[in-house]
Amino acid sequence: MDPSALEPKTLGNIHWDTDARTATIGVLSTQNYQLPYQAMLDDMEFTIVHELVHLHLASLPRSDASRRVEEHAVNELAKALLSLAKR
Numbered sequence: 371m372d373p374s375a376l377e378p379k380t381l382g383n384i385h386w387d388t389d390a391r392t393a394t395i396g397v398l399s400t401q402n403y404q405l406p407y408q409a410m411l412d413d414m415e416f417t418i419v420h421e422l423v424h425l426h427l428a429s430l431p432r433s434d435a436s437r438r439v440e441e442h443a444v445n446e447l448a449k450a451l452l453s454l455a456k457r
C-alpha cells in the first residue's frame with residue numbers, strides 16, 4: 371500500500387462492513403519501509419494484529435474523544451497477544 375493511501379504516521383488501516391461481515395486490511399508496502407527485513411516483517415505483523423484488534427472492537431461506540439484511548443488500548447492488546455504467541 372502506498373503511504374499516500376494511509377493516514378499520516380500510520381502503517382496500516384482497516385475498513386470493515388459489519389452487515390456483509392467483511393474487512394480489508396492494508397499495510398505499508400515493502401518498498402516504503404526503511405527497516406531491515408526481519409524488523410519490517412515484525413512491524414507488519416504488529417500492524418495486522420493491531421488492525422484485527424480494532425475489528426474485534428468494531429461494535430463499540432467511537433468518537434474523536436475515544437479514538438486516542440482506543441489506539442492506546444489496541445496497541446497494548448496487540449503487544450500482549452504477540453508476546454503470548456511468541457512464548
Ligand SMILES: [Zn+2]
Pocket residue numbers: 420424441444
Ligand atoms: Zn489503530
